[in-house]
Amino acid sequence: MTPKEVRVRIAPSPTGYLHVGTGRMAIANYLLARHAGGKFLVRVEDTDKERSKAELIEPILEALKWLGLEWDEDILYQSKRIDHYRKFSTQMIESGHAYRCFCSPELLTADREKAKAEKGPMRYNRRCLSLSDDEVKNKLDAGEKFATRIRMPEGATTYNDLVSGDITRQNEEIEDFIIARSDGSATYNLAVVIDDHDMRISHVIRGNDHITNTFKQIHIYKALGWELPIFGHVPLILRPDKKKVSKRLGDKDVSEYRNEGILPDAMFNYLSLLGWSPKTDREIYSPKELIEIFDETHFNAANAVFDEEKLEAFNREHIQLMSDHDIAATLAPMLVEADLTTKYWLETRWEYLRDVVTLLKPRARRLSDFIELSSYFFLAPVEYDEKGRAKQFVPETIPILEGLAERFEGLNEFTLESTEKALADEAEKLEIKKGKLIHPTRLAVSGISQGPGLYDILATLGQETVVERIRKTIEVIKKVTA
């Protein structure tokens, strides 16, 4: 027998955007598929008429694509298969694995409330299981609506979980849950089993919040006489307050991280290592490397807290891994968007942009940091920072800057070396330390008191801009100290 093809799926329901928990699940499945040379599929579970929103499907798919998760084969939409599901609940009634339940939703709610108040089991009391054939026939003839319930067998069920090993549950702990609504449409668990079977899913990898569903689904598989897939319940991603991430609690969806300057590879990398370990000391990997080293036995069983700070650290590493050219390319539209420059201006100054990237790269943790840190490379400072003003906006600074402006203006070539020498010469002439010149100059050309090395800034900015900005700053200082 040839080994079964690995076929896995991610099954989002369009009731919200793609949050990191679902993203992490998608990555786990994707990694398993790609590592094994199998197929990664997407199924949209959009059968909830009330909560599903068609307009949410596209953003979810976009987020998956952004993470680099390309799926194989066509997307399966559950909403298009509703009629297909119907016959299976009927089949289960006929085979004796399910029965009709005429209890009204109101009655069931009352049952539940009573059970809760009496602290009894919150399971269906099987009222309709004992209905005789005649009673059923009479109700049917009277046009009474019925939902279809699975008839749970005696005994216990054990399955081997890829992550947690053997898990056992007494069947009596599981109620005769509804597999088809009174309109005949399949509920979640039935639909999932049918789909996973039809899609020939080999591994069902999902969050451990689905373990109870797995037991229910196993009974459906058995009733239908189908072979079980391998189940793996990976740990959940928790918020810092240890609750599972959810849109309802205001957690960010994946696209928000994108907007905040997180790289898809960094997110992919970080999410991969949540609840899974390469079992080495190395943490930074490209998606390609993660596919290579993936091992489905390395999942952890304990839930993991999502730490945005560590995500940011991963992002920093991935930024350093990117070439200056690639960073410049992704940054260009962002700079235009931020009104720092124009597309037209950038077209002829590619090298300039790349130089700016080189200088700022070690200081960036997010792509957006480049925007914040680079403004003075595109626009003359209109404001000067607090610290700089306090220290440099004094009358003594004026002659220093004037002398420097003159020297810089007289330079034949404006390089790292020539600007450094000019500043050193001026310092020597004034008999003061270079620092006395460096700081006011930095403030004059950038408006802030920190950043790349001064000579790097000067050489990048260019002679004309530097002289102009120093002179302008002199005027500002004169005005405020007058």
Place this chain on the structure above:
RNA sequence: GACCCCUUCGUCUAGUGGCCUAGGACACUGCCCUUUCACGGCGGCGACACGGGUUCGAGUCCCGUAGGGGUCGCCA
């Protein structure tokens, strides 16, 4: 409440009976580098939830307790 899962530094994790005076990463922090800010380098802080067993020996196996999480819809 019932059931299921889980429990190593604040967080993510390594550790599969002796290699553990428990390793790495993020965060925090000291020093060095740098007349700025980062980066980098070298240090520091900091954990086996608790209690019983099993064993010559337990973070590693077993049991119990506590704690955390999840599930208990004609939602998915």
